[in-house]
Amino acid sequence: xxxxxxxxxxxxxxxxxxxxxxxxxxxxxxxxxxxxxxxxxxxxxxxxxxxxxxxxxxxxxxxxxxxxxxxxxxxxxxxxxxxxxxxxxxxxxxxxxxxxx
Numbered sequence: 001x002x003x004x005x006x007x008x009x010x011x012x013x014x015x016x017x018x019x020x021x022x023x024x025x026x027x028x029x030x031x032x033x034x035x036x037x038x039x040x041x042x043x044x045x046x047x048x049x050x051x052x053x054x055x056x057x058x059x060x061x062x063x064x065x066x067x068x069x070x071x072x073x074x075x076x077x078x079x080x081x082x083x084x085x086x087x088x089x090x091x092x093x094x095x096x097x098x099x100x101x
Contacts, residue, residue, distance in 0.1 A: 018043050032068060 014021040018039040022029060031039075070077050071091040079086040085097040 016043060034064070 019031065019036045022031060067079065074091040076089050084099050086093055087095050087097065
C-alpha cells in the first residue's frame with residue numbers, strides 16, 4: 001500500500017469521527033459522555049453555531065470541566081445554583097439543600 005492510499009484510508013476513517021480518532025491515538029484519555037457529544041457536534045457540517053455571548057459559554061464549559069475534575073479527584077465541594085445547594089463528598093453527591101421561597 002502506497003502512502004497515498006494510507007492517507008485516503010486515514011481520512012475516510014477519521015474525517016467525521018473525532019471520538020474514534022482520540023480513542024485510537026490517545027488510549028490513556030478516557031472521554032466522558034458529554035465530551036464525546038461535544039466533539040461530535042463540533043464536527044457536524046449540517047448545523048450552524050451562534051453564540052449570544054461566547055464568554056458565558058466558555059465559562060460554563062470551564063466550570064463543567066472543573067466539576068468533572070473535582071469529582072475525579074474525589075474532592076469535597078458544594079455547587080450553588082438557583083435551585084439549591086448540591087453537597088459532594090469524595091466526588092459523590094450526598095445531599096441537595098433546596099432553597100425556600
